[in-house]
Amino acid sequence: MPPEITIEDLNHVVDLSSREYIGNKISSATTEEEYTKLKDIKNKLEQIAKFFQNKYSKTHGPFKLAYPTGNPINVGGKKLKGIWCGIFKGAENKQYAAQISLVTNQKKPILDIGFYFGEASGRNLSKSQNKEHKSNLNKLGGLLVNDIQNEPVLKEKYNLLFDCGFIANVQGYRVEPLGWLESVKTNAKSSGIKISISPNREGVIETKTLDLFVSMLIDFMIPIPSSVQDLISQKSITRIYNPLTPEQRAEQAKKRTIIGNIGEEKAMDFETERLNKLGFGNKGYPKHTSKNSKYHNYDILSLDEKNKEIFIEVKSTIRTQYDSFAKEFILSKNEFNFFQKNKERYRIYRIFDVENSYSVKIIDMKSIKIEPDSYKVSYL
16 A cells, blocks of 8 residues: 655645745755655655556556656746646646646645646647647547536536535636536646545545545546547547445545535534624524434524524535536435425525535525435335
């Protein structure tokens, strides 16, 4: 198994990234011991990337290894380069390829895992070569989008990413999942889908956690040809998608639980402020009932404008309020039955973008559309 990234590793990168360097030399603002520690972190990331290269090359590759080389200080000579490592395919140069990379955040002690298209900025290429490679990169983007839109399994996997905490971005700006597809279809440059991971209580990012999120991304490499030659020749691709293991499904469920718990805390903050504005802040409400028991069939007990008790069910999502898929969620049978019996006192709070600048929408229960999602079957 590969080594694990620790909170000390991530804090070290944040520390060195905050410094200014003189004369394009890392030694101008670090000790030899600090630089050795940085090289150890790079080596850890490389070993992790090699682990996934070996695991998936036969089924989804072949993959090449990608990592920053040369001077660790950025062009201009004042700041540390990003510390990352990954695997790529679709081109000889990673700048024009599809990548799955692990990137240390330079401002917070977190690790980003994501699927990325390159920056299309090969410095040693002529203008015509850059144009040709960028055209090929855009073709890779078009192939991926076509599969996501037309292969039901991949489409489902794509939507699942954003329910589990992934965020889409184009050239540094967050976009909605459908908007990402529209953009990548014609211009794949600097586009990605990533999730940010914090160390656990023991101060490490476990391999099983990395394995889960890489496994959720790896099938998006299937439509990507192994090389430019395969892209040009339109070589046929065998599509065998990667199922999650029981352990990975358990990790996925844990992530969804975390999202739900964060949303409930945000809803408590929102509700506390609302009651304070109504002058009900000293009455012992709101009460986070689901924190103590899951048998209430609602999450928060609070008060309405008439000082009457109401039952609040919280539905949380990483998606923003502008994402059309954020307007759908699941009510359990017990939750639905409780709603039916308490329609006048029942509320649903939809919490959007829970891990960032969250927003709350109180759902108009008269406008909802309920559809059966499953059926219980019994037999003699």
